Amino acid sequence: MGTKGKLLLFLLLSVEIFAFQTKTERLYNIRFHDMNSVNFERLKSDYGLTLEYCILDGLCAFSSLSELSKEAQEGIVKNEPNIKLFRIQKEFRMKPY
Amino acid sequence: MSGSKVNITTLDGAFEYNTTTTLYAGEQSSALGSVKSGYFQVVLPEDLNNERFVRIRISGGESIDADLDGVVDDAFTKLGGTLEFYVSVSSLRDENVTISAISLFANALLDQNITEELLADELQKSVERIYRLPLAHTQRSISDLYGFIPNKSESRVLNNPKLLQELYTHGFMELLFQGGDVRVLMSSDEDGDGIVWQEELLAGTDPKRADSDGDGLEDPLEISSGLNPLSSDSDFDTLLDSDEQYGSTNPAKSDSDGDYLPDNFELMRGSDPNNADENGNAILDGLEGDPLFQYQWHLLNDGSAGNNTKGVENIAGNDLGILSVYGSVLGKSTNYETIVQVVDTGVEALHEDLDIDTFRSFNAINKTTDPTATEFVSSIDKTAPLVVGHGTAVAGIVAAKANNGKGVRGVVPYAKIAGSNWLEEQSIYELERLWFSGKGANEIQVSNNSWGGYFINDESYEEILALATKQLRDGKGRIFVFAGGNERQDAGNSNLSYLTNNRFGIAVASLNHEKRYASYSNPGSNILVSAYGGEFFYTAPTIATTLLTGRSYYESELGGQKGALTVDEDTARSYTIAFNGTSSAAPMVSGAIALTLQACPTLSYRDVRRLVAHTAIKVDENSSEWIQNGAGLWHSINYGYGLVNAKGMIDECRSRYFTHLPQELNASVALSNINQLIADNNTTQSYTLNFTEEIEIEWVGLHVDTDHPYCGDLSIELISPQGTATSIVKPNEVRFNGYEGGFRFGSNAFMDENAQGVWHVRIRDEYTKDSGILKSIKLEIYGH
Incomplete structure (x- = not known):
């Protein structure tokens, strides 16, 4: 059994990216609203995101996602309406029960 | 309905009052007495006009009314005949339930142009209804349909709509329409195995094959030996009945020596399936070899001291069985x-x-x-x-x-x-x-x-x-x-x-x-x-x-x-x-x-x-x-x-009566644009959704879209058309607008219910300070 649940400040796991990233946060997920309009080459050249593979509908894995800089994230939020970035905070990671 | 007379009487001494009652159609008799079971006879007059069938209903007091209504709801017969039937309350309900009274009433159905096709259709409906009813509720209906009173195991045979349909399709069951009377005809011993049709039906065996499962053992031998004539491996140990019958292991027991190791497993690993304690240490072979097994009370709990510092003892029998x-x-x-x-x-x-x-x-x-x-x-x-x-x-x-x-x-x-x-x-x-x-x-x-x-x-x-x-x-x-x-x-x-x-x-x-x-x-x-x-x-x-x-x-x-x-x-x-x-x-x-x-x-x-x-x-x-x-x-x-x-x-x-679930069905109904303030004073607000589809429920999803800065304040309850009420969520520590955009809750509480009808959603904000708006509700139901 994992550590007993503490009084938590809850946050949606699936939220639009915040303007900053703390040490306890990391990106874990990218989702495209429309897969047909994705330009993977531009994602690689502009943000350094290298596509690994896509699963489900519009959910894709990028090898360099966890290293994405704060500036690059802000750029995606500002310039790429087709992309939804998910982040996860350490305290909201899945925990063993 | 007209004022047709129907005489109802009891045939045995089960009642405190051996009463004959005359009822008019649609009229309910007075209570006949305290009873848990009994035979009834209904004599139907011939002199009725424009009515050919009478439907008998039984109720047994307020507490069981609904259940018993379902039992003989379709117990119909042609007027002019005599219908005898048996009601066992104890088989319908928990035996501890005391039935204060049982009463009968009759409804005369309107005349219809009865045809063989219509009767066949009626049978199919009945079969479907039997299938949908809980097992114990089927016995009476089967009796009325097939002319005999099945016991519990027999009911399970007849409770298999696929089997019934198959028998009907292949001519082993015929609906005879003769003079307005409905009879189920059964052929005799066509396969010459000494078992007549009705017994074959009850046993579930093939009336056309003496060895229904083709395992080399004829049905009578299998039945007399306690084997399953419909399976070549009666004990499910992957060894053929015939091999076991003429070999060393017991074809009726998957674990011939009772040591908690199946025969096939013992043969696979090279141990003796007929020796429960091969090393003679007085411990069954299947229960030895795990030194800490004694601490696994969840597997076998004999009530010995528990695994804890306070020495709290376990409770014998509280294990997984x-x-x-x-x-x-x-x-x-x-x-x-x-x-x-x-x-x-x-x-x-x-x-x-x-x-x-x-x-x-x-x-x-x-x-x-x-x-x-x-x-x-x-x-x-x-x-x-x-x-x-x-x-x-x-x-x-x-x-x-x-x-x-x-x-x-x-x-x-x-x-x-x-x-x-x-x-x-x-x-x-x-x-x-x-x-x-x-x-x-x-x-x-x-x-x-x-x-x-x-x-x-x-x-x-x-x-x-x-x-x-x-x-x-x-x-x-x-x-x-x-x-x-x-x-x-x-x-x-x-x-x-x-x-x-x-x-x-x-x-x-x-x-x-x-x-x-x-x-x-x-x-x-x-x-x-x-x-x-x-x-x-x-x-x-x-x-x-x-x-x-x-x-x-x-x-x-x-x-x-x-x-x-x-x-x-x-x-x-x-x-x-x-x-x-x-x-x-x-x-x-x-x-x-x-x-x-x-x-x-x-x-x-x-x-x-x-x-x-x-x-x-x-x-x-x-x-x-x-x-x-x-x-x-x-x-x-x-x-x-x-x-x-x-x-x-x-x-x-x-069980040979087990059936896989049919194709999945789903449907949904929503209340959009509610946009109503959720009162911040512990007041319950109720909303209704009319679900029109007839689906036997496997799972229910309830989407609730609120704009509430502290949605954990909310308590939500869901009530089905049949009155089942379950708490979807109670106040919790979700201290943000978590249900905004629609949060989908789920419920397994309604398993097997018919989804059709009016559902109620009750929402209550149990805490002051934060308040919010209910935007929409959607109910989605999956089942078959």
């Missing part, structure tokens, strides 16, 4: 291999008491097939073994090896574990690989997931589950089992997580040694079943299982601190007797399901969910939170349908 299936299934046979996935913090690949499937295991950190945990191994925290070793402990509960002279044993002790340390990595991509697209995914029968979070509304998880339950196991779907969560003391609710409240998985609550919900175990309308997780080692018995090799400790070695604990027999410090949580309960359910799938490999994930619900054992019966739904099943937000019951599931799925 799992031993009774080991004489039949253990997780492995000559042609079957059980593989259970454990997605967790990692599973120690080289643990002496685990059989790891390295081909199907996956390390999410280093991308190898070694599922051993990596991230926490260097921890100096002596309590860490229960964290880093969490997955190893879970795996041991599922499938620690039995009879090997080491440690403990799992619920399905000859299964392989496909382990992973995904909790160290947690990307949705690697989870997709584990749950769906990874190596050998199709062969993994069950996935155990003893992890989660307080509030999860990421739909990605169930998108993967949808694929895995649709495609894996050759389309039957992998079975996904989830821990229901340990946040009860923080007002947690399993229904706040899309991981546990979806229609694909099975959410598990935890029981302590008293068979009551553990202090930490989350409630939830989505909970399907319970198993043992114990309390805490320093208060009450906990669970014995495997732990990281060499990493377990005595309590004294921890300076009295609470932590991983073991016992003298664990010389290698590779086990613990202090594991607990819904993490412990879930793998017990996974193991029970894995055993069931070995017995019945064709079960789909939906079949399994229903089997789990139908067979679970009600616990803590005095709890006020149990509700009996409209289909007669008991559900509790604390326990689901009760304690998991492997034997019940296996018996049920092996």
